[in-house]
Amino acid sequence: MADITKVLVVGSGAMGAQIAMVCSLAGLEVAVQDVAEASLERAREELTQRMQRSVDKGRITAEERDASFTRMRFGTDLAEAAKGVDIAIEAAVEKIDVKRSLFADLDRLTPEHAILATNSSSFVPSKIADATTRPDRVVGMHFFNPALVMKCVEVVRGPQTSDETAAMTVALVERLGKTAVVVDKEIPGFIANRLLNAVRDEAIRLLEGGYASVESIDTAARTALGYPMGPFELMDLTGIDIGYHTKQARFEETGHPADAPSRSVVDKVERGELGRKTGKGWYDYTNEGNH
Numbered sequence: 088m089a090d091i092t093k094v095l096v097v098g099s100g101a102m103g104a105q106i107a108m109v110c111s112l113a114g115l116e117v118a119v120q121d122v123a124e125a126s127l128e129r130a131r132e133e134l135t136q137r138m139q140r141s142v143d144k145g146r147i148t149a150e151e152r153d154a155s156f157t158r159m160r161f162g163t164d165l166a167e168a169a170k171g172v173d174i175a176i177e178a179a180v181e182k183i184d185v186k187r188s189l190f191a192d193l194d195r196l197t198p199e200h201a202i203l204a205t206n207s208s209s210f211v212p213s214k215i216a217d218a219t220t221r222p223d224r225v226v227g228m229h230f231f232n233p234a235l236v237m238k239c240v241e242v243v244r245g246p247q248t249s250d251e252t253a254a255m256t257v258a259l260v261e262r263l264g265k266t267a268v269v270v271d272k273e274i275p276g277f278i279a280n281r282l283l284n285a286v287r288d289e290a291i292r293l294l295e296g297g298y299a300s301v302e303s304i305d306t307a308a309r310t311a312l313g314y315p316m317g318p319f320e321l322m323d324l325t326g327i328d329i330g331y332h333t334k335q336a337r338f339e340e341t342g343h344p345a346d347a348p349s350r351s352v353v354d355k356v357e358r359g360e361l362g363r364k365t366g367k368g369w370y371d372y373t374n375e376g377n378h
């Protein structure tokens with residue numbers, strides 16, 4: 088199988104946009120596709136600002152920045168974006184029906200050799216692979232937020248993922264300057280999010296039980312455990328809705344009340360207080376601008 092030189096990133100939200108930038112900074116050609124023109128525009132603006140900061144800090148030169156953007160194409164037409172790619176990385180909404188139908192389209196539109204990877208944090212590859220005719224080339228490629236910064240990428244193998252697909256995905260992760268962590272046997276939440284969710288759920292239990300405030304819990308995580316940010320600050324960074332959808336999907340699968348989203352998380356989602364991206368989550372960011 089030829090080397091990976093052309094990448095398609097589907098979805099231009101916070102994750103998709105930064106994944107695309109990581110790929111283009113590593114010298115790959117990248118097509119970024121999203122159904123919403125406005126989201127593509129926002130992604131381009133945010134990346135432009137981020138890269139300007141990288142230039143200002145001397146991490147990359149202005150020429151490298153310009154060359155990276157030259158390697159990127161943004162568009163709404165999936166068929167066009169999928170032409171000639173070696174891998175598609177899907178970073179769309181965490182809804183299984185959307186992902187399955189997207190993978191069926193990607194199966195039709197990408198070259199036969201292309202790997203179809205999902206950045207899903209909740210769905211295992213086998214939930215998606217059978218929507219395609221190439222389950223051996225379907226793999227999880229799970230980045231962490233913010234993808235430009237966090238080193239880890241989990242490479243998740245489904246039962247049908249071939250050794251070649253896993254090896255090529257690991258090689259790509261390394262080429263991106265990231266650390267590949269292989270999950271040999273798929274399990275929802277993989278490794279990092281399972282660890283993280285245990286901490287987050289306990290933090291919410293402490294809050295809902297009236298034992299401590301959001302601020303106290305976050306401060307304990309930072310100053311007692313050395314976490315870079317507390318569980319509530321982290322939810323605000325990743326988006327409270329992301330955790331909500333993940334838990335909701337798990338609950339629908341298992342029916343266990345313990346898997347359902349917590350009351351206070353449901354409240355936040357219903358009020359549209361989703362974290363930094365809406366200006367308010369567990370904390371108020373209205374006077375700060377987006378990070």
Ligand code: 3HC
Pocket residue numbers: 137140144207208230231232233234235236237280283315316321325329378
């Ligand atoms: N996007 C891109 N870059 C960002 C960023 C963002 N949203 N936020 C911060 N950065 C960059 C800054 O530009 C800065 O880079 P520089 O020093 O080279 O200019 C660097 O990160 C450090 O930022 P700050 O000094 O402002 O702040 P911190 O030192 O607190 O670092 C952090 C910010 C990297 C986000 C750090 O707090 C951290 O590691 N937090 C934990 C993040 C984490 O746990 N992520 C995993 C989430 S789970 C997940 O993603 C799974 C998914 O399935 C939901």
